[in-house]
Amino acid sequence: MNFSKLKASSQQIEPISDLTLDIYAISPDWDNYADFTNIDVNVNEHLPYFSLDVYAIEGETLTYKGRLFKDTENMGPGYYGYAFWMGEVWLNSEHIQLEEGHYAIIPQVGLGEEDLLLDKLIDVIIDLTPPVSELSEPSVTAVDDVGTIHGRVISDLMIDALGNYSGITVSVSPSNSSNTYYYGTFAENGEFSVEVPLKYGLNRFYVTVHDAAFNGRQPIYTVDYVREKEPTEPAIAAVASKIEAAIGETFDIAIDFARVNDLYAAQFSLTYDSALLKGSTGPSVALGNHQQQANAGAALITREKIVELGNGRVRTDYIVSLVGDITGYSGAGTFATLHFSSMTAGTFRFDLSQVQALNSSAEVIEYESVKNTVVTVLNGQGEQKHTISGKVSAEALSSSVDYSNVWYDGTDDVHKVVVEAIDSNGTVAAIACSMGC
Incomplete structure (x- = not known):
């Protein structure tokens, strides 16, 4: 040509x-x-x-x-x-x-x-005939909150004509949502799998297997799966740094919280034996770091009040809050750490109450559970010995001083002075009461 x-x-x-x-x-x-x-x-x-x-x-x-x-x-x-x-x-x-x-x-x-x-x-x-299919045994496998429904398409005219499974659709709809569908994928041998979300309790799904001509468009299988709720760690817990301590030895009670989103403020009350000597309260490191990252220069708001209950028990009420128009902290951490020691042996219970947390929109964050703790103080001196001495003096510089605004802990004419010894790592090594104890 x-x-x-x-x-x-x-x-x-x-x-x-x-x-x-x-x-x-x-x-x-x-x-x-x-x-x-x-x-x-x-x-x-x-x-x-x-x-x-x-x-x-x-x-x-x-x-x-x-x-x-x-x-x-x-x-x-x-x-x-x-x-x-x-x-x-x-x-x-x-x-x-x-x-x-x-x-x-x-x-x-x-x-x-x-x-x-x-x-x-x-x-x-x-094509006028629905696909022939079957579910596997078991029909559902699960990993955490994701389930997979398994089965196999055995035969259909679409498979013969096309040479593959592109003309077959497997869809799954949860019983609580008629407009939600999850679609399957095929292996070369006709086995299919469909991933579905699982909630705690009963999960019911309707499985449909249809071809490209919509034969089999109605659900043919009902699949039930029960996801058991696993025991969870308490969302908020009083956690002791040691479950046993010697007389005079310091120990800490940290108020820990599990992972949370957008934590802005929290409050709690911790009740304990009046025989215990309470030192200072360390503020939340997690919230403090978040405060400096989101609003540098502003300090956390903390408020602490100690209430003598008169029944051999004392309650510490504590509030901590971020400052400024910022989002809350997301993660786990500690609301506060309270330092204690005891000059008497015994088993001492620490009970949490009035726990509440808020997000940056002032909405309450719900916690599933609260856990208390116990510390046993044993006879015998602690390994570290500290001698704390000094002098405390006070002077009113003006007759116009309003003594109701002068802070002290105790009844009139009784001033309780608690002193802590801090080691080179910043840890409270000893607590002593020098006045009104």
Whole structure:
């Protein structure tokens, strides 16, 4: 072939183009789901003969089944459509309905063998039967709050026609949400898996297995899975630095909180034996660091009040809060750390109460549980011995001083002075009471 002929051949207009279906799989069972398809074709030149013929695809063989459409009146250029085709053809002057199967629609632009345009054929599948499937045993496996539903699609015409599982859909809907769907993925052997979220308690799911023609569009399996609620650590806990201490040995009670989002302020009350010697209260390190990162230069607000209950018990009320228009702290940490020692042996209980926390919108943060603690003080001296001595003096510089605003702990004329010894690591090493104890 010379160049001029090749050029002319390449510019030759194809008789037809853009032969398409709006859906490739139909199920003509009058259920209003994929009952028909619409066929469109673009005719590019005047055609004295044009037809759309239907052939069954059986492996490598095409078997003629009938004619869908024919025009012998010099069909002109333009777009043409055949609407609502439900699988009917004309064969030997009879109008027949095709059975289930895999078919090809092939255009023909003349009566010669070469006029059958095999390169323009389009596939269509007529399928009236739902997929055959089964669930695995067990049907659900779980890791934490994610479950996976397992099963297998055994057979369907779509699989035979397409050679894969692209024409099959597995969807799962939870019983408490009719508009939520989770979709499965397939392995090469037809096994499917669908990931679903799991809440504590009963989880019920409806499983649907349908093909591209929407056969099997109603749920066929109901799957139940009960997620047991695991025992959780207390959300807030009084945690002792040591469960046993010697007389005179210091120990700490930290008020710990589990991971939380947007913690802005908190309060608690800690009740304990009046025989214990309480030292200072260390503020929250986690909240303090967050304060400096979010609003440098501003200090945490802390308030502490000690109440003598008169029954051999004492209560410390404590408040801690961030400052400024900032988001709260997210994470775990400690509200405060209280330092104690005892000069008498015994078992001492520390009880938390009136615990409350707020986020940056002043909304209450709910905690699941609160845990108390116990410390036993044993006879015998602690390993470290400290001697604390000194002098405390006070002087009123003006007769106008309002003594009701002068801080001290105790009743009138009784001033309780507690002194702490701090080691090189900043740890309270000893606590002593020098006055009014």
